Every structure is written in C-alpha cells, then in structure tokens.
Amino acid sequence: MKLRAHVEPGNPGACRRGKTSLTERLLHTAGAIDAIGSVDDGSTRTDTLALERRRGITIKSAVVSFTLGATRVNLIDTPGHPDFIAEVERVLGVLDGAVLVVSSVEGVQAQTRVLLRTLRRLGIPTLLFANKTDRPGARYDSLLTSIAERLSPHIVAMGSARGLGTRSATTTPFTGADPGFTGALTDLLTRHDDELLSAYVDDPAALTHARLLGALAEQTARCLVHPVFFGSAATGAGIDALVEGVTKLLPPATGDPRAPARGTVFKVDRTANGERTAYVRMAEGTVRAREVLRFRGPDGRESKGRVTAVGVFENGAEVPASAVRAGRIGRLKGLTGIRIGDSIGAERADTGHRHFAPPTLEAVVVPRRTEDRGALHIALGRLADQDPLIAVRRDDLRGEVSLSLYGEVQKEVVRATLAEEFGVDVDFLGTTTICRExxxxxxxxxxxxxxxxxxxxxxxxxxxxxxxxxxxxxxxxxxxxxxxxxxxxxxxxxxxxxxxxxxxxxxxxxxxxxxxxxxxxxxxxxxxxxxxxxxxxxxxxxxxxxGTRVYEPMHRFRLEAPADLLGALLPVLARLRAEPGPPGTHGRLSTVEGEMPAAGVHELQRLLPGATRGEGVLESSFAGHRPVTGPAPERPRTGHDPLHREEYLLRTVRRVAGRTSPAT
Missing domain, CATH: 3.30.230.10 (Ribosomal Protein S5; domain 2)
Known part of the structure; x- marks a missing residue:
C-alpha cells in the first residue's frame, strides 16, 4: 500500500495547472472510472463542492484511492491557490510522497517554490509533472532551465517531448540506450553518493541502467533529487510514464495493522445532516466500527468517542467498511469532539508545528440581516472546525466578528459558502494586517x-x-x-x-x-x-x-517586470515601505528582490497588472515579523477589558450573599 498526495501550486492570477484533471486521468488509467470528468463541466470526482465546480478551482482537499498494478495509491487532491494553503498544511503530516504539478506553459509560479521548499524541508519525496504539453506555448528546454533555477538544480528529465503546443504532442520515456539521459543521471546521482562516484571512476561500465534507476529511487525517497515528467492530463500523453514513476520511485507506506492504533486527522467535515466526520490516515494498527477510540490534540487535550461507522476509499469512491488499517485513509463517524490535527491512539504524533505562515489578514464580517447574527456565529464556528488556521475572533460588546484570512479569493469563497451552505448573506468591512506583540x-x-x-x-x-x-x-x-x-x-x-x-x-x-x-x-x-x-x-x-512592542508580518519578494517600467515601479515600492536590493536585468526583463510588509505585498498584487501592462510577476513568501517603525497600530480590544479595571469588575463580578463572587 502507498499513500500519495498530489499537490499543485497556485497564484493570484488563477491560471490552472490541471492537477484535478490529472487526478481524473490517473483514475481512468487505473480503471477506477469509465469516463474522465471535466473541471469546466463540474463533473470531476474530487471537486465535489458546488462552489468548486462553479469556480473551477479546488477549495477543499479530497481523497480518492485506486490500484496501479500491485500498488494501492491513496491520493489527496489539495487546493492550488495560495489563499487555501491551510488545506495543504494539514495534509503534509500524512504524506509518503507528492506529485507537484507545473504548467509547461505558465511555468514555475510563486506558490510552487513555497511548496517544494516545504516538501524538501520535511523530507517528502516529490516528483514533478510538467502538464499541458498540448497547449500553445508549451515549453521543454526553457522550462527545465527555469525549474533548475527557481525550484531545485537536482532534477532530471525522465523523457523527451515532441509536437509541443499541439493536441498531438507526445512524450517518450528515456531508456538506458539514451547516452544523454545516462550521462545526466550519472552526473546528478554521483553528486549525492560517494560510493556511486567511486564506482564510476573505477569503471564507468559498472553503472548499469538498472543500478542508476535503483540509485534514482533511493535518492528520490531521500528527497535529494526530483525526477521531472512531461505530459498532458487532457490527452493522456506521458501518463503511463508518470504512473511508472509513482510506483517505482516513491516509497511505499509502512505500518503494522496489528500494532496499537496510531493515526492523524487531516480533515474534518460534516454530513448533510450535520454529523461531524474525520478523515484519518492510519500509520499503525486498525480502527474498527463500534470501538471506543481515544484521540489527543496538539495542545494536549484528550478525549474519546465511539466510532459509529467507517468508510474507506476504493476505485475512486468511498465505500462502507468494518475497519480501516495501517497505510489506509478512513472516514470515521461518531467522534463528536474530534478536530483537525488530533492524533488517534495512545501515542500523540508531533502535529503541533506549523509548516506555512499563519494568515496575515483580518476582516470584520457582518450579516446583512441583523436576525442572522446568531446563525453567522454558528456557521463561522463550523468553518473554523474545518479550517484551524483561520481563526474567528468575536467581540460581544461591539457585536462584531473578525475572520483571519490569507487573501481576497478566500474572502469571496467564505462569503459564497456562508450564503449557499448556511443561508447567511454577509459583507466584509475592509481588510487589515494582523500584527503581534x-x-x-x-x-x-x-x-x-x-x-x-x-x-x-x-x-x-x-x-x-x-x-x-x-x-x-x-x-x-x-x-x-x-x-x-x-x-x-x-x-x-x-x-x-x-x-x-x-x-x-x-x-x-x-x-x-x-x-x-x-x-x-x-x-x-x-x-x-x-x-x-x-x-x-x-x-x-x-x-x-x-511593556510590549508591536511586530508586523514581513514577506520576502521577487518582482519581475519589463525593464522599461522598472523606474516607475521603484517609487511604488518605496511608498509600500519595501526594502529592495539592487535590480538585475535579463534581456527585456528586470528583477528586484527584497523585503516588504505583508500589507504592501497585497497592495502590490493589486497594482501590478495595471503598472506592468499585465507582464509583471510577483513572488512572495512569509519572512517572519519585525518591529513596527513609527506609531504602532492598534486593534480594538474585545470583550471585558482588564485594561480598564472598574469597567471590567462591573461586568465580571457581582454581590451574592454578602460576598463578591464571579459573575456567570
């Protein structure tokens, strides 16, 4: 058995790389489905939400399972847009391997770089799939150069591509008979293996094709190298080679189904009747229906509940089962208090660390109808259950609710979700940056x-x-x-x-x-x-x-724009309090790298298309917090405020039977 996560980058420009289409193609190749669904038609197996189908993007992670030869693949299809990085966050802890999808047309995007850095830091073996070879503008050599420069130099192309940019585009896997491939593979693998290098120096013929492929699988499993496959999810070109890469280069899941149960909850949702369900990746042991299960949160909270039903994933669908075993993903019902990040069993996994930056934006959300205030609180509580990185902050005195967010697209999705799933129409009152003290x-x-x-x-x-x-x-x-x-x-x-x-x-x-x-x-x-x-x-x-000091979130940025427009952009960067380094020029393009406050990044994203004739590209990643210079921004304090003692005591205490006691 193997667990596979299929992760795709995204960017604010909303170009789609085709990861959900690739999932459909893999299901079809495995014989799990008879017809390939369409993202545009809303007929895919993993984009099940009405909002996902209408917008053509993945918002919530979804699980499918299928068999490739003797290998079972559990695939988690995650969102690509950076506003939904929280969905990727919770999946990382349950991965055995990943397929990172890059568009051969649009190339490496900002979020691609963030994701691969994180996957490498966590030691998660990762294959790259350059999709859309059938689309006009598809590239091969220049794309590989870009991947080497912007993602990792430790890559090797696993095949050639012909007819790029046409529906007849094909890919051909390299073999041991291709001297260029053998040479590239030897050069790459000997960088990380002294024994292999010594064998090559002593006798180049000792490095047979079989030995090189074995070393490639070993170094891929250690996240030292990243094989690159080309193809098209739309036409099926290159899919067989990718399937072979998944089965032969990514390591199998391990775990003893007879050991004590141990697993991690990476997703929580609700059924149509409101029943909470938990998606659990089992690392060890077995969980059976009707058994009492213990679980623990990253904060040490302990609880237990009876599993009323178990679902597992087979051939592209969820099916009822009596148990879920090590190496599999199960959907458990009946555990009313379970949350994302909880660990199943007596031993708590290390799930308290955070892989990506927390949200840096906050907006007040208000119902358009006053009578919906109670329903809004309930709805936001359920959304917070499903999205632990998105915090809800309530101010009962002002009657306001603030929601932390990653970006404007997420805000639109939250608004649509509240309207469609809970019948609550809302407005957002501006967006502010979240600081810390x-x-x-x-x-x-x-x-x-x-x-x-x-x-x-x-x-x-x-x-x-x-x-x-x-x-x-x-x-x-x-x-x-x-x-x-x-x-x-x-x-x-x-x-x-x-x-x-x-x-x-x-x-x-x-x-x-x-x-x-x-x-x-x-x-x-x-x-x-x-x-x-x-x-x-x-x-x-x-x-x-x-005393406290206020710190604001900072981002590292890399701005690429036409060289003739750079002079006009520098004053914009100064106004946004950016600290750019010296610009570099490459042909007709100039690049500037540096740091700026997170608020400036969001503003620059909004201004960039108009300021660069639509040619500007902005990459950014969270770089921590630094002290605010000048007047420190303040956030309205909520609830009973101990800074104002008399008012706090009036609201908090009362006289009962001649003594002062806490108010209920």
Missing amino acids: RPAGPGAAAEFIGTAPNPFLATVGLRVDPAPHGSGVEFRRAVELGSMPPALMRAVEETARATLARGMRGWEVTDCVVTQTHSGYDSVSSTAGDFRGLTPLVLTDALRRA
Missing part, C-alpha cells in the same frame, strides 16, 4: 486574597518574560503543585493563555514565558471562577509593567 522586558504583578483592591477569593501572582522569536507561549509554575487543587491551577493557566490573545495594543502576545509566582485560595468558598476573574487583571498588570 512581544514583551519588551520582564514584568510581574500579584493580588492577594482578602487584600484590597482584590474582590476575588483568590491569590494570583504572575511574571512575564520575553522568549526567543518563534517560541510561542510557555507557562511555568514557581509555586508548589499542591498549593491549590488542580482545577484551580488549570483555571489560571487556561485564562492566562486566553488573556494573551489581547496585548496592550490589542494584538496577540507571543514569544514569552508566563510564570505563576503566587497562589492561594479559600478551601471553603473559592471557585475556579474566582481565578478566571482575577488572572486577566494580574497578567494585564504584568504586561503593562513589562
């Missing part, structure tokens, strides 16, 4: 039970210290674990983490260590509510004393 130094505060102005039956002391960039939030205790009941300890930690969602200027506080320095309670009357009420006041006071 970090402590500028250490700060500490404490309030004690029975001592004014503390109205709660709780003692809480907290210290905030800066931590290295990218480290997130760590909570420590400098008090005895037995000094309070565990429930009260948990209340302090959980509330402290929630309070850090709003710093001094309203942004999330990160890269810090919060240490509990004082604790105390009334063994008769104190409740967790006392600690949940007091902790925000103490932590906010500690942050005030520490």
Whole structure:
C-alpha cells in the first residue's frame, strides 16, 4: 500500500495547472472510472463542492484511492491557490510522497517554490509533472532551465517531448540506450553518493541502467533529487510514464495493522445532516466500527468517542467498511469532539508545528440581516472546525466578528459558502494586517486574597518574560503543585493563555514565558471562577509593567517586470515601505528582490497588472515579523477589558450573599 498526495501550486492570477484533471486521468488509467470528468463541466470526482465546480478551482482537499498494478495509491487532491494553503498544511503530516504539478506553459509560479521548499524541508519525496504539453506555448528546454533555477538544480528529465503546443504532442520515456539521459543521471546521482562516484571512476561500465534507476529511487525517497515528467492530463500523453514513476520511485507506506492504533486527522467535515466526520490516515494498527477510540490534540487535550461507522476509499469512491488499517485513509463517524490535527491512539504524533505562515489578514464580517447574527456565529464556528488556521475572533460588546484570512479569493469563497451552505448573506468591512506583540522586558504583578483592591477569593501572582522569536507561549509554575487543587491551577493557566490573545495594543502576545509566582485560595468558598476573574487583571498588570512592542508580518519578494517600467515601479515600492536590493536585468526583463510588509505585498498584487501592462510577476513568501517603525497600530480590544479595571469588575463580578463572587 502507498499513500500519495498530489499537490499543485497556485497564484493570484488563477491560471490552472490541471492537477484535478490529472487526478481524473490517473483514475481512468487505473480503471477506477469509465469516463474522465471535466473541471469546466463540474463533473470531476474530487471537486465535489458546488462552489468548486462553479469556480473551477479546488477549495477543499479530497481523497480518492485506486490500484496501479500491485500498488494501492491513496491520493489527496489539495487546493492550488495560495489563499487555501491551510488545506495543504494539514495534509503534509500524512504524506509518503507528492506529485507537484507545473504548467509547461505558465511555468514555475510563486506558490510552487513555497511548496517544494516545504516538501524538501520535511523530507517528502516529490516528483514533478510538467502538464499541458498540448497547449500553445508549451515549453521543454526553457522550462527545465527555469525549474533548475527557481525550484531545485537536482532534477532530471525522465523523457523527451515532441509536437509541443499541439493536441498531438507526445512524450517518450528515456531508456538506458539514451547516452544523454545516462550521462545526466550519472552526473546528478554521483553528486549525492560517494560510493556511486567511486564506482564510476573505477569503471564507468559498472553503472548499469538498472543500478542508476535503483540509485534514482533511493535518492528520490531521500528527497535529494526530483525526477521531472512531461505530459498532458487532457490527452493522456506521458501518463503511463508518470504512473511508472509513482510506483517505482516513491516509497511505499509502512505500518503494522496489528500494532496499537496510531493515526492523524487531516480533515474534518460534516454530513448533510450535520454529523461531524474525520478523515484519518492510519500509520499503525486498525480502527474498527463500534470501538471506543481515544484521540489527543496538539495542545494536549484528550478525549474519546465511539466510532459509529467507517468508510474507506476504493476505485475512486468511498465505500462502507468494518475497519480501516495501517497505510489506509478512513472516514470515521461518531467522534463528536474530534478536530483537525488530533492524533488517534495512545501515542500523540508531533502535529503541533506549523509548516506555512499563519494568515496575515483580518476582516470584520457582518450579516446583512441583523436576525442572522446568531446563525453567522454558528456557521463561522463550523468553518473554523474545518479550517484551524483561520481563526474567528468575536467581540460581544461591539457585536462584531473578525475572520483571519490569507487573501481576497478566500474572502469571496467564505462569503459564497456562508450564503449557499448556511443561508447567511454577509459583507466584509475592509481588510487589515494582523500584527503581534512581544514583551519588551520582564514584568510581574500579584493580588492577594482578602487584600484590597482584590474582590476575588483568590491569590494570583504572575511574571512575564520575553522568549526567543518563534517560541510561542510557555507557562511555568514557581509555586508548589499542591498549593491549590488542580482545577484551580488549570483555571489560571487556561485564562492566562486566553488573556494573551489581547496585548496592550490589542494584538496577540507571543514569544514569552508566563510564570505563576503566587497562589492561594479559600478551601471553603473559592471557585475556579474566582481565578478566571482575577488572572486577566494580574497578567494585564504584568504586561503593562513589562511593556510590549508591536511586530508586523514581513514577506520576502521577487518582482519581475519589463525593464522599461522598472523606474516607475521603484517609487511604488518605496511608498509600500519595501526594502529592495539592487535590480538585475535579463534581456527585456528586470528583477528586484527584497523585503516588504505583508500589507504592501497585497497592495502590490493589486497594482501590478495595471503598472506592468499585465507582464509583471510577483513572488512572495512569509519572512517572519519585525518591529513596527513609527506609531504602532492598534486593534480594538474585545470583550471585558482588564485594561480598564472598574469597567471590567462591573461586568465580571457581582454581590451574592454578602460576598463578591464571579459573575456567570
């Protein structure tokens, strides 16, 4: 058995590379379907959402399974557009291999580079498929040059192509009889294998074609090299060679179905009647229908539930099954509390790390009908379940809901989804960049039970210290674990983490260590509510004393534009606070590389077509956060605000039976 993920790049220009069409062609080649579906007609097996079929793009990842000879392939078709990178994010942890699709017409796009860098960093074996050889403008030599320059120099073409740009375009796999191929393969593989190099130096004839292909499979599995296949999903040219590459060059899945169950949830959706279902890639063991299953989240949350039904994927369709075993993907029903990223079984997988940048945009979403406010909250909660990188932020006092986003296309999709699936029409009120806050130094505060102005039956002391960039939030205790009941300890930690969602200027506080320095309670009357009420006041006071700095998201960028227009673009870059390096000129094109704030990237994407006669190309990737220069932007603070103590206490506490207790 093998697991395959089929990942395609995308860009804001929305040109399609044909990855969903390639999935259809592979299903047809395997005999799983009788007729190839069309993206334009909305008849493909993987683009099942009405919105996907109408727009002709993939929005949600989909699973199909088929057999190629003796090899079972589980294929995950993921979105290509960068606004839906969250869908790719959750799939990466369950891959055995990937096929990265590039258009032989449009060439290497920005998102292609981001994806291959990530796949290489994670050590996921990756084949490249240059699609659309039948389309006018299809390239071979220049495309390989571009791939070597912009993706990886460690590539080798696996075949030749003829009749490019016509419906009769064909591809022919190279063999051991092709001296050019043998030479290229030898040169590539000996760069990474000293033993192979020594054998070649001693006797070139020792490197037989079979030995070279074995070394190619071994180095592909180690993500050292990337074979490149040419073809057309539309006509079927080159598909047989790609199939052979998938079965012979990508490594098989491993896992013992008799071992304790272990798997990862990479997708959650709901049935037509609202029942939550989880897509699980099983690494070890077996999950059976009707069994009680334990699962854990990346945050340590543990839960369990009874599996009411199991579905597996066979010949392009989902079918009911009694169990899902190691190496397979299953769809489990009945686990009401399960979330994306959860690990199945006793051993929790390392799924807490993030492969791609978080969203850098935020927009307020409001229902067009006031009476839909409650329905909007429910609908956004369900969308957040299915998309954990897209956070929902509620301000109950202002009656506003903000949604974090990757881009404008995603905003359009969210609007259409809310209308079509939930019957809620919404508007977005502008788009802002999401910043972060970090402590500028250490700060500490404490309030004690029975001592004014503390109205709660709780003692809480907290210290905030800066931590290295990218480290997130760590909570420590400098008090005895037995000094309070565990429930009260948990209340302090959980509330402290929630309070850090709003710093001094309203942004999330990160890269810090919060240490509990004082604790105390009334063994008769104190409740967790006392600690949940007091902790925000103490932590906010500690942050005030520490001070915070606001950091904005930055992107590395590479801008390519006609050389005669570069002079007009440089003032635009300056206005967007970009820091470009010296430009380079290659024929009639000039390139500029540098860094700029994320807000400038989104603005430049909007301006570029008109400023470059439609010839400009912008590549960008997240480069981290840096301190804001000048006045720090502020985000409106939501909910009960501990920065304003009197108002916070009025909203948080009440007098009951002669004592102050937390409000419910």
